[in-house]
Amino acid sequence: MNKPSSRSLDRALVWFRRDLRADDHAALHHALKTAREVFCVFILDRDILDALPRTDRRVAFILDALRVLDDDLRRLGGGLIVRHARAVDELPRLAAELGVQAVFLNHDDEPQALARDARVAEQLRAQGAELRSFKDHVIFERSEVLTAAGGPYGVFTPYKNAWLRKVNDFYLRSYPVERHADALAKTLLAQGVPELADIGFEPATLSPHLGQGSRGAETLLADFLDRIDAYDRQRDFPAVKGPSYLSVHLRFGTVSIRRLARLAHGRMVGGDHGAEVWLSELIWRDFYHQVMHHHPHAMTAAFRPEYDAITWETGAHADALFQAWCEGRTGFPIVDAAMRQLNQTGYMHNRLRMVTASFLTKDLGLDWRRGEAYFAQQLLDFDLAANNGGWQWASSSGCDAQPYFRIFNPTSQSEKFDAEGRFIRRYCPELAGLDAKTIHDPWARAPLAMQGVDYPRPVVDHAVARERTLARYAVVKSRGLPAA
Numbered sequence: 089m090n091k092p093s094s095r096s097l098d099r100a101l102v103w104f105r106r107d108l109r110a111d112d113h114a115a116l117h118h119a120l121k122t123a124r125e126v127f128c129v130f131i132l133d134r135d136i137l138d139a140l141p142r143t144d145r146r147v148a149f150i151l152d153a154l155r156v157l158d159d160d161l162r163r164l165g166g167g168l169i170v171r172h173a174r175a176v177d178e179l180p181r182l183a184a185e186l187g188v189q190a191v192f193l194n195h196d197d198e199p200q201a202l203a204r205d206a207r208v209a210e211q212l213r214a215q216g217a218e219l220r221s222f223k224d225h226v227i228f229e230r231s232e233v234l235t236a237a238g239g240p241y242g243v244f245t246p247y248k249n250a251w252l253r254k255v256n257d258f259y260l261r262s263y264p265v266e267r268h269a270d271a272l273a274k275t276l277l278a279q280g281v282p283e284l285a286d287i288g289f290e291p292a293t294l295s296p297h298l299g300q301g302s303r304g305a306e307t308l309l310a311d312f313l314d315r316i317d318a319y320d321r322q323r324d325f326p327a328v329k330g331p332s333y334l335s336v337h338l339r340f341g342t343v344s345i346r347r348l349a350r351l352a353h354g355r356m357v358g359g360d361h362g363a364e365v366w367l368s369e370l371i372w373r374d375f376y377h378q379v380m381h382h383h384p385h386a387m388t389a390a391f392r393p394e395y396d397a398i399t400w401e402t403g404a405h406a407d408a409l410f411q412a413w414c415e416g417r418t419g420f421p422i423v424d425a426a427m428r429q430l431n432q433t434g435y436m437h438n439r440l441r442m443v444t445a446s447f448l449t450k451d452l453g454l455d456w457r458r459g460e461a462y463f464a465q466q467l468l469d470f471d472l473a474a475n476n477g478g479w480q481w482a483s484s485s486g487c488d489a490q491p492y493f494r495i496f497n498p499t500s501q502s503e504k505f506d507a508e509g510r511f512i513r514r515y516c517p518e519l520a521g522l523d524a525k526t527i528h529d530p531w532a533r534a535p536l537a538m539q540g541v542d543y544p545r546p547v548v549d550h551a552v553a554r555e556r557t558l559a560r561y562a563v564v565k566s567r568g569l570p571a572a
Contacts, residue, residue, distance in 0.1 A: 106341045108153040191217065194225060401452065429515050445459055
């Protein structure tokens with residue numbers, strides 16, 4: 089005799105967004121346990137896609153991930169409905185068509201996403217349905233980690249310490265899907281994933297090492313676990329295989345953050361210092377997301393309002409400097425190589441994100457928001473909270489940011505982290521013939537060797553730019569600028 093079902097809903101719909109996997113998925117897990125029949129949908133939201141360039145690599149990555157997700161759902165007995173429409177219109181329409189009582193989804197705390205979800209919830213209520221949302225993208229969110237006074241943290245290290253004190257198996261546990269998969273709906277509406285051309289986009293080449301969707305994440309994770317113990321020693325060197333390269337998979341949820349944190353935490357407890365440092369990077373993600381939740385104004389303005397008083401360079405010359413930075417034509421090899429890596433691949437090494445951001449704001453004197461917007465356009469792993477946090481760290485305007493008087497010297501950074509010039513030679517092949525000393529500052533060290541080489545002279549003098557930056561930031565010292 090079959091055991092009676094304890095599921096309280098007849099039909100539910102799971103709305104996938106930045107969680108493109110079929111395992112350890114909070115919303116899918118809860119829907120499958122709650123409803124007798126569960127449909128799955130991803131909406132290629134025109135409110136987002138219509139504003140993107142037609143060659144945006146992220147759309148290609150998403151479509152690849154959706155194909156893997158659809159395959160996995162079909163293997164479990166269901167399938168993925170894919171729609172190309174405005175999510176605020178299509179989601180309620182589809183919910184009504186399917187006759188669901190609830191839509192399950194995972195939180196997205198970006199301000200625009202919250203506004204969209206509120207509109208969808210309102211329309212669902214008018215139809216007699218509800219929106220149920222769950223934590224899935226971070227370990228601790230919103231107000232789960234607070235100071236003793238009950239407020240959000242503004243400095244990372246105390247936040248990290250509180251995070252580590254609180255974390256346990258409960259927060260790192262997975263949400264099983266397969267054991268409840270009998271509730272997945274077998275629907276004819278799941279007709280496969282469209283091609284790029286079907287939604288108005290052009291072919292885009294993705295780095296093969298990323299793989300496709302959750303399967304690619306599995307391959308990268310397996311590779312990283314073989315070398316995670318060296319992460320702390322190798323992560324800062326762009327020519328070395330040091331990072332996990334999982335950032336884009338975290339961004340689109342093709343790998344579970346709980347799984348990664350569980351692996352890192354377990355190895356850290358076992359004495360693996362590389363895993364300890366990597367876990368710290370995962371905690372930075374949580375930190376920036378709680379900053380976004382408590383301080384949404386910081387997504388468009390300085391976290392510390394006094395920094396909005398800074399007068400950035402403007403006008404035609406500033407625009408020309410910005411264009412040179414975007415195109416990797418500044419005359420500073422490490423900066424140019426990093427920007428070319430970004431433009432060619434959609435990825436930039438984390439150390440170089442700090443170097444290029446410091447160069448834009450403190451050598452060129454340009455508003456951090458210009459660089460943030462360019463990264464947002466180019467990065468495959470673009471995440472609003474992390475991108476904003478990184479740029480405000482570099483410009484000294486954010487929470488727990490680098491003090492304004494600490495300014496990266498791009499040449500020193502190059503000599504320290506790409507000593508042999510291997511990374512520079514890869515992305516600035518016109519400098520490949522230079523020796524390991526000259527390549528970091530070629531026009532100053534070997535001007536004769538540069539004659540006839542198609543590489544620009546430096547657009548600024550770093551020493552002069554540094555003094556100009558100190559003066560620029562001094563203007564706001566009286567408004568509360570911290571000394572350190």
